[in-house]
Amino acid sequence: MMSSDNPNHNSKTSPFGKNSETLVAQTPAPPYYAVIFTSVRTPGDEGYGDMADEMDKLARQQEGFLGVESARNEVGITVSYWASVEAIKNWKANARHLFAQQQGREKWYESYKVRICKVEHDYSF
Amino acid sequence: MMSSDNPNHNSKTSPFGKNSETLVAQTPAPPYYAVIFTSVRTPGDEGYGDMADEMDKLARQQEGFLGVESARNEVGITVSYWASVEAIKNWKANARHLFAQQQGREKWYESYKVRICKVEHDYSF
Numbered sequence: 001m002m003s004s005d006n007p008n009h010n011s012k013t014s015p016f017g018k019n020s021e022t023l024v025a026q027t028p029a030p031p032y033y034a035v036i037f038t039s040v041r042t043p044g045d046e047g048y049g050d051m052a053d054e055m056d057k058l059a060r061q062q063e064g065f066l067g068v069e070s071a072r073n074e075v076g077i078t079v080s081y082w083a084s085v086e087a088i089k090n091w092k093a094n095a096r097h098l099f100a101q102q103q104g105r106e107k108w109y110e111s112y113k114v115r116i117c118k119v120e121h122d123y124s125f
Numbered sequence: 126m127m128s129s130d131n132p133n134h135n136s137k138t139s140p141f142g143k144n145s146e147t148l149v150a151q152t153p154a155p156p157y158y159a160v161i162f163t164s165v166r167t168p169g170d171e172g173y174g175d176m177a178d179e180m181d182k183l184a185r186q187q188e189g190f191l192g193v194e195s196a197r198n199e200v201g202i203t204v205s206y207w208a209s210v211e212a213i214k215n216w217k218a219n220a221r222h223l224f225a226q227q228q229g230r231e232k233w234y235e236s237y238k239v240r241i242c243k244v245e246h247d248y249s250f
Binding site for chain 1: 250
C-alpha cells in the first residue's frame with residue numbers, strides 16, 4: 001500500500017479535471033469522527049439543491065469541521081468529518097440546520113440513516 | 126425524529142423503483158464497524174466494473190459482513206459494515222481481494238482513502 005506521504009500524489013487530476021485533493025477529504029491523523037448520512041430522495045427538487053448548497057457552506061464554517069465527501073446515484077452518501085463528538089452535536093443543533101433536517105423529513109427524503117463513527121485508522125493511495 | 130421502528134417505513138419505494146430497504150444498509154444496533162472507501166477513478170473501465178461486481182458478491186459472503194452502500198459521481202464512496210475489526214482484517218487479506226486491491230492501484234484508481242471506523246450511534250428516518 002502506497003503511503004499518503006507521497007508528495008506528488010495529490011497533484012494528480014481526476015478524469016473530471018478537478019484535483020483529487022478537493023474530492024477526497026484531507027483529514028488529519030486519527031482519531032477523529034465521521035457522520036455517515038445515507039439517504040434515498042423523493043422525486044423532484046423542491047428546494048433541495050439550494051438547501052444542500054447552503055448546508056455545505058454552513059457546515060464548513062462550524063468549529064471542528066474537518067471535511068466532507070458526497071456522491072449520489074440511487075442512494076446518496078454524504079460523509080462529514082469532525083474533530084469531536086461535541087462538534088457533531090453542535091452542528092446537529094444549529095438552528096438553520098434543524099430547519100433543514102425538518103424540511104428533509106417532510107419533503108426531500110424517502111428514508112435516511114445517520115451513523116456517528118469514531119475513525120480509528122486510515123490510509124491512502 | 127421518526128424511529129426506524131416504524132413498521133411501514135421500509136415498505137416505501139424509492140423514485141428508482143427499488144425498495145429503500147435494499148439501498149440503505151439494514152445494520153444491527155451499534156456498536157459495529159464501518160469501512161469508508163473514498164476514491165477517484167482513472168478514465169475508462171479496464172475491467173473495473175466486472176471486478177467491482179465480483180468483490181461485492183465476495184464481500185457479502187464474508188463472515189461478519191453486515192451490509193454495504195455505494196454511490197459515485199466525481200468521487201466514489203463505498204461504505205461496508207462489519208461486525209468486528211477481525212472481520213475487516215480477514216476481508217482485506219482475502220486472496221482474490223488482495224489481487225483486486227493491487228489492480229486498483231495499478232489501473233483503476235487515481236487516488237483513494239480508506240477509513241476504519243467504529244459506529245457508536247445511529248438513527249433512521
